[in-house]
Amino acid sequence: MSNNEFSDNLSKYANPREYDETYKSYAADLEFIKAHLVESHQTIIELACGTGRLAIPLAKQGHLVYGVDIDAGMLEYAQKKADAEGHNIHLSVQDCTQLNLPIKSNFIYMTGNSFQHFLTNESQDALFISVKKHLNLNGEFIFDTRNPILQELLNVDISEESIELKGEITKVISQEKYNPLTQISACTSTYISSKKEYKDGIKLRYTYPLELKRLLEQHGFELIHIYGSWKKAIFDANSISMVVHARLK
Template sequence: MIDFDNLAGYRNAHTYDQLNDLNETEWKFYFDLAYQLGSPILDVACGTGRFTIPLAERGFDLTGVDLTPEMLEVAKQKAERLSVNINWVHADARHFELGRKFRFIFTTGNSFQHFLDRESVDGLLRTIYMHLDQNGVFAFETRNPVLSLLISETNIEKDHKTQLEHYVFTDRKWKDESAVNESIQPFALRYFSPKSL
């Protein structure tokens, strides 16, 4: 399907943090669910803890799981600086076992779109199901592809059969507010049609 590391753009976790602030809609949606459902909470593909840490600061019992060690390391450092206690787990979201159930499980940003084939999505959903409390909620987001935009965007390669869109990611390493090193990385996301969802 792809012959490159689709997570390469996430290896520079500090730059990721600089470029990915929480937006108000995401913030309100996930925080409202956390307050409605309560703890414990599992953040799948937690990255640098952009949701995990603020929820833990508000007293929720949080576990964050991520496949990228660089992201988890930054998350741990941030949590330590803020004296926030979070259970950080390095694991593949398609198959891990924590031995506990969660009232609320979520994955934010375009994380869900990184599960590029049916087998990966099924693995993720099996893992979620195994960890979800009987009355728990799993929340995620994905972009709804608008056909007219998909047709008009010329800088993206599209494979309509696999529903993959291929991008080029420019990784910039920052120093003193100026880019000192750039590398170009291929990057793919899956756009799920409403029917396939």
């Protein structure tokens, strides 16, 4: 796959097992999606599906799941998990801005704030064009992204915590620095244990609510609702998240 804006922004996903262990107990987005899919045996598409945290249980529920991710290592790990549990999911390494799947669906979703990986206006547009090509008329697209709370973003945030990785206590020092012109936050983490020290980083774009609404309208989507969390909290200026529920008109 040719280099693009995502290619150098994947170091956070270098160890799929550790990533899966970190997030395996989080279920709010899964419960939201499960409740939304009231009819069983639907053909659905998950973008940026990672290690299959949602795709596998949704396949277990009876849905035909097509999962795509740009990181081959994450998908390999997801496939091993699915095989071990005896669930059939269709996984493919793809750039979400250039989707090429053999099906169209009534439902596409993307969680984990993956929308923040689309750093430019061009890639955000390309994402919606790709989604639109794979949705049936009146099909729904649900995704989340962090709500930009400006007074928090403008502070250079340095935090330190101790976590357990591979049975060993590791100190993690993280720093976030936001560029208000590009709306991109550069996040770097340093991991220090008795055996080694290493760093990873990620760039994340923050998109404002009115930008999102215009983006949806521009690409022929109707905004059904914005929630403040996957637990359907009311969205307001202090909400950490925006969970966007849109329909293709």
